[in-house]
Amino acid sequence: MMKFLVMLLFMIPLCFMKNMFWLVQMLLFLMMFMFMNLTISVVNFSNLSYMFSCDIISFGLIMLSIWISVLMIMASENLFKNSFYIGFFLLNVIMLMIMLFLTFSVMNLFMFYLFFEGSLIPTLLLIIGWGYQPERIQAGMYLLFYTLFASLPLLLGIFYIFNEMNYIMIYFLKFFNSNIYLLYFCMLMAFLVKMPMYFVHLWLPKAHVEAPVSGSMILAGIMLKLGGYGLLRVMIFLQQISFNLNIIWVIISLLGGFYISLKCFCQVDIKSLIAYSSVAHMSIVISGIMTMNYWGFMGSYILMIGHGLCSSGMFCLANINYERFHSRSLFINKGLMNFMPSMSLWWFLLMSSNMAAPPSLNLMGEISLINSLVSWSWMTMISLMLISFFSAGYSLYLFSYTQHGKYYSGLYSFYTGVSREYLLLMLHWLPLNFMILKVDYSMIWV
Template sequence: MMMKFLFLMIFMVPMSFIKKGFWLNQCLYMLMIFMFFFEFSFGFCFSSLSYTWGVDLLSFVMIMLSFWICSLMILASAGIFKEEYFSNLFLLVMLFLLFSLFCTFASVNLFVFYLFFEMSLIPTLFLIMGWGYQPERIQAGVYLLFYTLIASLPMMVSIFYYYQFNSSLDYFFFFNEVDSLMFYLCMSVVFFVKIPMYFIHLWLPKAHVEAPVSGSMILAGVMLKLGGYGLLRLMVVFSPVALSINFVFIVISLVGGFYVSMICFRQVDIKSLIAYSSVAHMGLVLGGLMTMNYWGMGGSLAMMVAHGLCSSGLFCLANISYERLGSRSFFLNKGLINLMPSMSLWWFLLSSSNMAAPPSLNLLGEITLINSLISWSLYSMIFLAFISFFSAVYSLFLYSYSQHGKIFSGTYSFSLGSVREYLLLFMHWFPLNLLVLKGDYMINWF
């Protein structure tokens, strides 16, 4: 069943080279989403299963998110199409990226997962270095590449070791637990980099600031979730050692989330603020995962989906302002309520979702993760209170500083935005607030 989607993506390669076929590709992505919806199984075990591919609820949600974000990336990148800025090559890179993400999430074998996990790095690098805005994008690309590669080589060795130990790399046969700290660290560090955990997060703000809107969307929407997905899949293998050492990573996540929230107040670049807020939110996800309890696992999935939609939508808004003003600085992006009054509603809706206001899925994820962490230790309440409070503070700071204030740097034309932009933002916000009605699937996935 999975092969039909792989073949669909392979046969879409010639479609990328059709002249003026940019929006046709967008429609095909939407068709693919519609087809994939019918793969949903109401049970919680694997369905559409073959020797190499299969989906359970975790895989299904992640693949759905990948399809959705990749489709919206094309919708957000109309500038590439209008200026004929290698739009055919852009579509090809997008397709390659979606292919690698689909294979990563649909594989039921650890080595196949690792192979495509690494492969998804290449098209992301192409997006940043090919369609980025500033010359610093080369440095950002190098950061992205080397942070991930250095951490992923030990993982490859530990996969071979586990194969020798377990005689199988299929998820179904992960019965033998490995009680080795070295194995745990070698296997997990690449996921910590991807999430990213505080201390090894520096590649993320750099990559976001230099990436085009499509690059930022896929980084925030799906690439950060690869780390959480990998940990959710593999935690069963190293549970004995994880139970004794995980407190270190929980402390780093919570204290790091608090520090990063502080860093958010000092940003003068809109994209940089949204990127640092991603580090704070994913720190909460990592903390919940490391508690290794029911609430933590379910809450981390809900938070990953919520963050993927919300953060991606905020990057779209930042790009809409950038296209009109030519700058992402808070000092220039002032008083946008006067320039683009109809966009202020979207700024408010997505900023409120970012601070986990009801009825967004962020609220469900955050409440569940707070439950998980407080049941692990009451002392975690201190930093959780700070993280929750400051996430509201920097979200309001982002909204109020950009929408209010005097416009002091020249005169700009008034703009109401295009229908495409409203559709783009609606398709981020609507599922984000609709999915909370099916929160039982998120929380009870295992």
């Protein structure tokens, strides 16, 4: 694992050399294929170095992080064309990648906390430095204070565990069983805000709307998964108390997911709609983890990977439109099928994956999660039916609203997609729909 970290560190000087924009991207591609070829043990931690290691959960999420980082650079060609601080932008992407790589691979809870919070800083810089509207400062503050306020109790919880047990290595924590209500809430709140759970989700749509395309891709693709990863890790030692209290989070998430799905139908900003749909998907992930059973853990992991690719691809589509129309309003982005018939295919493919149509990973994840939740309580069936139905509803709403209808007559210049954009969308869609052939890796890891 150390070799990949060193590789990332040695990419930093390249950011400031002339004409290195695409080289950094190609090196990240190379790193991705090297990482894919790691021999990974399904049942335990492998690739150990002094502090880093990798099990199947870390492996999938690190791979997703590298992939989304590559695609972020590919989607930000506009910055390169206008020479808009591209050296600093590349540095930001590499620093973010380092933080995420370390978050997913460290085995020490305190170090995990450190990098978990550290990944906020590059994201904040992306939103404030390359965002479009003046409200981006407020969005950055929302992001910072929501996540920091909830994360401080987590730090205290980690110190308490260290005080009790004299170790905070993740793979030893199964020997520690906590039955303390305060510790339970301290350990969970940081991750639930990061997911985000309904009630503490307000920072997410705001951050998405103000962020540049690269910021939105990393937020939807990886940052929401940090919460899920943290929950999967800390649930090991919160088992006893979880059986009593987890019902709270399941109820909030499922009802919140249903309400957010309805809220998607009220949105007029494309990015805002995609951001709210992320909250709806993550609510099922939270409730799946909270059922504390095998299907729930597997399903949440698969849906996190699937949603990372799908949501990121949808933000790319929204940005492709934004670069043409200079607006994200649904009232102006109409009748796109007249202009870009081939792009409509990609809208259709990514929307169908978003509503969990086969053969996407989202389908596999949702089937596992529905299985898990219904076996936990038959009552969850009602809200699951509603969430699934409305997720198809708002995906169709977004597709039909943008692709059909009469196009905006104030539009003068327009050009259809370039090959870079089609490649970008294909690199989102192919792994999302072809990884279902090797889904056995995700199904045997507990």
